[in-house]
Amino acid sequence: MPGFTCGLDATLRVIAGKWKPLILYFVAQDGPTRYGELRRAVRDxxxxxxxxxxxELEADGLVKRTDHKEVPPRVDYSLTPLGHSLAQALVPLCAWGEEHVAEVSRVFAERDVSNSRGR
Structure with a gap:
């Protein structure tokens, strides 16, 4: 694996950033997705x-951009086979988050309180 310390390193480099996993998740859920739908789904x-x-996801071979050459312009995004395989690998992380959302929310809230006191 040239340039990577392990398979996890390769995966994390591909999905690096706050938004890429969410983009992959929503495109995987909804199939071909228009830009506006993604903008609403990936809040903030x-x-x-x-x-x-x-x-970047397109350049990395995970997302395919389709321009339908219409007026008004219509472009949508879908997952490539490589993107589908990565989206499936994210499913257990989604399940973990759903299972532990209350605990994670509590920990983050406590951390926010602690950080605000330290200012």
């Missing part, structure tokens, strides 16, 4: 960041 992401992350 800026247009600039969403466009950048989509371009």
């Amino acid at each position: 992401v800026s247009d600039k960041m969403l466009i950048q992350q989509l371009k």
Whole structure:
């Protein structure tokens, strides 16, 4: 594995960033997805960041951009076979998050309180 310390390193480099796993998740759930749908689904992401992350996912062979050459413009995004395999690998992480959301929320809230006291 040239350039990677292990398989997890390779995976983390591909999905590096706050938004890529969420983009993969929503495109996997909804099939071909238009930009506006993604923008609404991936809350709090800026247009600039969403466009950048989509371009990187496309360059990495995980997402396919389809321009339907229509007026008004219609573009959608879908997963490539490589993207589908990565999205399936994220399923256990989603399940873990759903199973532990209350505990994680509590820990983050406590951390926020602790951090605000330390200021």
